[in-house]
Amino acid sequence: METTCDVLIVGSGLVGSSLACALEGAGLRVTLAEATPPVAAAPPSFDERNLALARASVNALTALGVWQHIASPPAPIRHIHVSSRGDFGAVRLDAAARGLDAFGHVVIARELGQALEARLAGLRDTTRLRPVRVNGIEIQTDGVVARIERDAGATTCHARLLVAADGTDSAVRAAIGVGADVHDYEQTLFVAVVQAAKAPPATAYERFTPDGPVALLPLSGGKLGSVCTVPAAQADAVAALDDAAYLAFLQQRFGWRAGRFSRIGKRSRYAMHKVAAQQLVASRVVLVGNAAQTLHPIGAQGFNLGLRDALTLAELVIQAADEGHDIASSELLSTYAARRAPDRAATLAMSDGLIRLFANTLAPLRMLRSAGFVALDRLPGLADGLVSDAMGFGHDVSHWAGERVA
Secondary structure: OEEEEEEEEEOOOHHHHHHHHHHOOOOOOEEEEOOOOOOOOOOOOOOOOEEEEEHHHHHHHHHOOOHHHOOOOOEEEOEEEEEEOOOOOOEEEEOHHHOOOOOEEEEEHHHHHHHHHHHHHOOOOEEEEOOOEEEEEEEEOOEEEEEEEEOOEEEEEEEEEEEEOOOOOOHHHHHOOOOEEEEEEEEEEEEEEEEEOOOOOOEEEEEEOOOOOEEEEEOHHHOEEEEEEEEHHHHHHHHOOOHHHHHHHHHHHHOOOOOOEEEEOOOEEEEEEEEEEOOOEEOOEEEOHHHOEEOOOHHHOHHHHHHHHHHHHHHHHHHHHHOOOOOOOHHHHHHHHHHHHHHHHHHHHHHHHHHHHHHOOOHHHHHHHHHHHHHHHHOOOOOHHHHHHHOOOOOOOOHHHOOOOO
């Protein structure tokens, strides 16, 4: 059995699903090839991690009809506090002082996945194939032929454009021969929900330490999403701590700005790597999200960056379709790569640079860091670029994301 479509999206994680939503109503036949079956439980990528969504991302998800399906009230980020252990000074940002209700919101990744699932169920232009495996890709002059395998047998799908949204270890990226630059940070991330005695509401903390960053994100119900980075060599020992000992460890790493930590939920651990595809496009193929780049979670820009990938691609594809042009022409793909390059390069450099900068304990560098904190905190206008980037308005902004905010 053979099927045809205009756009074949491989991978139904947060970014691939968002792309399908963005293409709805454009008159394009979209096929979403998914590895996970349609079950009541959320797919594995929709786990208990917390996502800090930039303001532009919230705007886009609202415009796409996804935001209304999120089950728990998203927690606003109205205050941001950035500091470094051993350095003086801190950067404090206040949304109200900038005429904003919030810089962004925090959601549970699993619940965002469920909201996308609810929106996908209402799409008319998207055909979902699940559970399937894409095993074999042939690039032709006028399209791509993908071999799609399922338990009942195999089929082929002819698509004009293939989008790889299948994650960090992208099988599509490997199949088309695109390499990736990989850097092992030799760090492990521990994620857990905690409560704290004096945590100010709607406040996000990022605290840098020589062993890696520690972050607290506001959650609904007064809870906090904690993110604690440790050297990989210490990860097993930290994982073996009981809840009381881990809370004491987290307290020592973060400090007392939020008061005493108490009550901790399930801990999850993730090895930290940077993976950057050596090119974003190939003949009739585009890489988006983690298939294109996987970041260190510092600054919480991974999904926000991937969503901007999807929205930029959707804009270009829809425009080409409206004008009767090839939606996977070399010109379109080159335009996509050029539009995404500045945002991608800047975000990769930011996340990687901050990790390296704050891991250095040399006294002169610590003095410069401290001076930078004081300047950003006290000099009017100096932090405007930082704020614009954090809200997702610093580079390529789609019409779904709304107006730029200063």
